[in-house]
Amino acid sequence: MDEHLPETLRAVEHELTALLRRGRALSWEIASEVHPNLEPNAYGLLLWLRRAGSVRLTDLAARLGIGKGTLSRQINRLELLGLVRRDPDPGDRRAFQLSLTEEGTRRFDAARASRLGQIRRTLESWSREDIDDFARLLRRFNDASAL
Template sequence: MDDELPERLREVEDELTALLRRGRALSWEIASEVHPNLEPNAYGLLLWLRRSGAIRLTDLAARLGVGKGTLSRQIHSLETLGLVRRDPDPNDRRAAQLSLTEEGQRRFDAARAPRLGQIRRALETWPQRDVEELARLLRRFNDAWG
């Protein structure tokens, strides 16, 4: 079993590299569809904001594993484009909660819809339990990595 581990790790790395390459290309494509001046790295940020609704900058920075300064600059850019807003945090007046604007949500959802369709088509012949297992394993991997 131990003799197989290095080859399996190489296989995981190969597949992960292919997935990441595809993901980067997708991020560039979706970012430009959301807004022509949007940086490609902002796609993941928009995804987290779409998923979480309202979230504090410090919490978002921790989830994404980036510094608050870097994230603050990215958020400022998204605010300037009218995609993100800051609202007072009802639990802490010193802090703000970030969320997508209605326009940001509309643009993000419209740009993302075709990609979700591609994923749906790629997995449509898979049994539901396999799709659930894929999501579970990817979540587990991401949690262990970060």
């Protein structure tokens, strides 16, 4: 093992902690842009729904690694805010397909544009290669991580 690895791992931990702290603060900000009563962790859920278009609750719960009961409570709250809707699943009448409402899509897209603008400004001095490497390494870390 490389003798500098423990120090390098401490540096990674430090940077991840800073990133997560900033991410939590940004989540509060972005969530309030979507809806003033939106919980910060719901932004990620809206992101998944925006990507999927329409998805069953059980499939989304499995993808996110959270329980169906927890996800159902979050979806209920998003429905009350008018951001998400449940439609009968044509393949299984006992199930529902979840998707963003038109209002949910409009609000999410506006908040996302703001978030992407912040990211763009942060990375504007980086080379395209550095940005590609950063995205690739983050994806690799997230795919391998149980965090």
